[in-house]
Amino acid sequence: MKVRVKFAKDGLMVYIGHLDILRYFQKCIRKSGIDIAYSKGFSPHQIMSFAAPLGVGIISSGEYMDIEINSHEGRDKFIEDLNSVMVPGMRILNAVMLPDGTDNAMASVAAARYKVHPKEGKEFPKEVLDIAAAFDSMESIIVMKETKKNTLEVDLKPHIYEFSMDEKELNCLVDASSSGNIKSTQILKAFFDMAGLEFNPLDYQVIRVDTYTNIGDENNMKLVPMDQVGEMF
Amino acid sequence: MTKTALNDKILLKIDKPARYIGNEINSVVKDPASVDIRFAMCFPDVYEIGMSHLGMQILYNLFNSYDDCYCERVFSPWTDLDKIMREEHIPLFCLESQDPVKDFDFLGITIQYEMCYTNILQVLDLSGIPLRSADRKEDDPIVIGGGPCAYNPEPIADFFDIFYIGEGETKYRALFDLYKEHKRKRSSRKEFLIEAAKLGGLYVPSLYEVTYKEDGTIESFKPSAEGIPDHIDKEIVTDMSEAPYPENPIVPFIKVTQDRVVLEIQRGCIRGCRFCQAGQLYRPVRERDVNWLKEQAVKMLNATGHEEISLSSLSSSDYSALEELINFLIEECDKRHVNISLPSLRIDNFSVDVMSKVQDIKKSSLTFAPEAGSQRMRNVINKGLTEEDILKGARLAFANGWTRVKLYFMLGLPGETDEDIRGIAELADKIAREFFDTVPKEERKNGPVQIVASTSFFIPKPFTAFQWAPMNNSKQFIDKAYLTRTSIMEQLNQKRIRYNWHEADVSFIEGLLARGDRKLSDVIESVYKKGCIFDSWGDYFNNEAWLSACEENGIDIDFYTTRERDIDELLPWDFLSCGVNKDFLKREWQRAKEGVVTPNCREQCNGCGAFGLGGFYCPR
Structure with a gap:
């Protein structure tokens, strides 16, 4: 199952670059307990794709990432769980289930x-x-x-x-x-x-x-x- | 809250603005107006180094668990921001509230290595705090230093109001209570420091006087006021299971050196390597309960979302329940897709089995730290690792597919001969031969053996058996590195051995500071005023500046480094005690000269003096 997550970034978080935001979300997802899927192989990583990297200094109310999950307890709980581990300046705005075969976020x-x-x-x-x-x-x-x-x-x-x-x-x-x-x-x-x-x-x-x-x-x-x-x- | 001490223009101009904004996962937010004590905790190096330090996270959590205290962090601004802050007169600030350090009650600085001393002055200077304790006014923060370098605080004594000797968990509460009382009574800074000096474990340098003999050595070291102790014992946690530990450590946004959960499994070390300062300072060994560690690991993984966990101790293989702990972690981490980063373990069947489960054999390497090339020299330094241990371990690992070996040695050890140095090359070669003997040609699918031998230069440190020993100078160091290199080139398998050596000049200056006395404060200030900071970063170390600062201040570097101390000399740190007594160190120095090995704490108590402090293996 692929979920598209919409988030906003402002305040102090504008100083955090794209690669660090990626790392930040990896940790937040673990912390939130969301049942994310991992790749196979010796060092598995979370299956995650970001739409468009945001430059340092830019505020956004429309960022997206897609993540692959194994299970969930509904959209509201998903958003609530993720929001509960966000730092000030990061906010989860929406989450939708993508139909099979949707291109990944970046594409x-x-x-x-x-x-x-x-x-x-x-x-x-x-x-x-x-x-x-x-x-x-x-x-x-x-x-x-x-x-x-x-x-x-x-x-x-x-x-x-x-x-x-x-x-x-x-x-x-x-x-x-x-x-x-x-x-x-x-x-x-x-x-x-x-x-x-x-x-x-x-x-x-x-x-x-x-x-x-x-x-x-x-x-x-x-x-x-x-x-x-x-x-x- | 989006208050920043640096404006948007600066933050977008400098490298890694995340170093200066705080706001990380698990950083503590309190209302500064609601507390009695504001504590600025400083690691005087760049954010990525400081945030990797476990001790700081422990104290940050402990202090913030007190309702009346708000502890915040501050690090050395990197050189780009340092320049801007000076030009624009921006005072140094703490990350959480972004408030100036100068407005805090305490500035606590952890001093982990000598080459950060100029950064201590940078932090004071940028904060607008007078560099010298003597020049500070009533409303300046109390500047308190701690960490391993506080065991010889004398070279930096003039810059600190207080040094905390030993482990931070025990005495701060009493110090904070004293401080609150002092604020209530509106007593003077001086009165507060006098009372603090009586709490135990705290050294207030301004309350002691030193006199010197004509030859430059210390004649006397005495308190200058009534009731101030002439001797200070280190603080130590005797029950590790009761000791506070951060269940929710801060998770930096940027990649820091230690970007993982760190589980401290024990403190102290049973092995009495004679060159090792940590091995003496943290005596005796205190293990943490394995069940407590398991719970703690789970809590910390949950609280941080880190994808890696590692174990911390001076010698993890000596932890009594290591197998049980690692087996638990392997199972738990596998479920969570968390990596285990193993510390260098003694190579045996268990560790080879574990390593093959948690590491990619092709990418990982075996690590041995023989420290010296010959058995004679290893006996001198009491490194209980024999050539047969190393070859056996290598054989086992080679048979299981490993091909990479890292070897760590020291050059310049007391009494070292050319023969000992050539032993480094010979040992590396024997390991290579072991590979070719163990792994038949057709089974070398991971390629041939690759050995990396690294040497650092030996620096005698206080509270070790070698605290009296002469250190080599830079020229001798370079000659020895050259001999090591040429000896390696003479070996049969020289193509399989790569050799790295550490910078000699910076080691020599580290040696100066490690066993220095109060006279060096002037040198450190001069060097700082010449523009030196980040001396531990090769690119920024300026040897000329150090040499000329010594000359300008009439300091003979050889007096502190290459001179062998007389066994009865009053050493600058003799008024402190780390639990291990001086007679034991004297005996060890003698045994080193005779090349006699001393058994480790598990085999036999050697009467070091620390047995009263709750050691795991100490006689009851």
Whole structure:
């Protein structure tokens, strides 16, 4: 049985990186007594898959992981057991039973919704807001992406599904699939570059609102939060 | 609660911010306003090292079990944050409340190794606490040191208000009660320290005066006030089953060195290796009850969610109920998918059987610590391990599929000859031969034998039979490492033997500090002011800074290191007692010179003096 778990991360936990969150959940699951399944072999590990790694410093209200379990006592008890061992800053929001044959969490990710707002004492520069206002009329948003070997030109525009921005907040729904994953700060940085301003990522708080999977097809995407593909249990 | 002493910008800039935010599973949250005593417990090294220390977890839990005390943790900020804190004048803070250390009642520092001394000054300095006890004001925290290095506190005596001698479980309650009374009466810091010095087990350096002879050795060491004891006995837990133990240790977010449940099965060691300080300091052996350990293991696994458990003691093979305990753990851990990390056990049928159950033979290795290459030298150091023991153990393990062997030796032992050093290479070669004789060619499916021989340099330590012994200097150390290497290269199976040796310069400075006196406080402060911290981290150790600081302060390093002490010399730590008396150590020093072995505590009582302290094998 595969269960998809939705969780939120904020407060002090934003300083804990993805690999440590993984370790954290392994320990919490043991501590909670959830009957997780283990892989075979000499050093068995918990069968667990995370949707999309979250960068350090980012708040999220829509993180997902899938775990394989052998037995359970119902969804409410599952959520309660896991929440009872969480530290402040981590909260289990939902759990659903996945139908057999569902892709693992990571492969299921299609998009993510982000909010970005200036941290205390900071603001979006007027020049950047002016550029953002022209978003709909832009044909492309070219950024340079460094790979291990060389630098590639990437067009962000086709990967941005929704976009709006005012002086308080940037809102966007972007491609988060393994083939075209982009970050909200990449868009912001592109606008800063266009304005000829230096972008300091530490001035802005990024929030991942939710992570989505595609229940449509490649050409007619239908994006839904990742916990909407499962069933109550 | 998301209060942080460091702002978001700093936390996102530095390496591993998780070192500084607290909030871990099982960390204790209390309202600071609801307690009488705020205790900052410090391990003066980076978080990952400090959080791996069992003693700190024991005391953290004990202190927090008191309603009137809130104990929090503080570690050395790593060099990246250290720099930022100095530039931005951010005071050092404790992890739980994120409040400045300076606002606490106590700053307790565990002192596990000499090379952390500059980090002690870093912690004091960043906290805004005057480095020297003499300069502290009424509202500064009481700075108290403990741990093995407190057994020769003199080199750092000026930096501490109190040293706690021995095991922490016993005297803190009395000290806290005294402190509360002192707060109520509004008596002075000095008055409090005088009363503390009378509690027993506590050394208040400012209340003692030292005079020196013309040759630099100590002439007298005496209390300077009425009623202060001239001699301090160590504190010790006599009933291990009554001793507090953390049932829910803190689980760090980041991977720390000891990322597992640690079960302390016994304290002390029956083997009287003459170089080993821990073997004397923790005497006598006190075992924990096996049923208690089983319960404790289950509780701790439940409370932490750790995926590994390991046993802690100085010599686990000597624990009387080891088989029963390990068999229990194998069964329990198998159910839970928990790994067992075994300490290095004596290689026999039982341990080979156990190892093959819990380890991947291809990945694990056999460990032997002969410590010296020749039998003559092993008798000198009283290491009761013979060549036949080693070869027999290796043979057994090779027959069961093992191919990797780790060997640990020391160079620079008292009276060592070139012949003894060449013995290291010869022993390694004999082990390789044993492999080729034991395992026929067609059965070598895990590849040929791989031997790694490592040498460290011997550093004489207080309260050992070798506390009078001369230490080698860096040049001698390097020459001996070179001889070891060339001797290995002369062996038939030299291609199967890899050789590592420890850094010589840092060993030499450790030797200086280990048997130093009060005059060294100035050197340590000078070195710190030259910018040295994290001396135990090879990358940061600055030998030049130490040598020049010694010179500037008129300290002759050889006086402390290479000089053989006269048997009647008053040693800087003679006013302390670890239970083992000086006459016993003198006898052992003599026997070492004669190459005579002393039986272990189980075979026979040798009258070390610690028998009154509740030892498992001590005569009643």
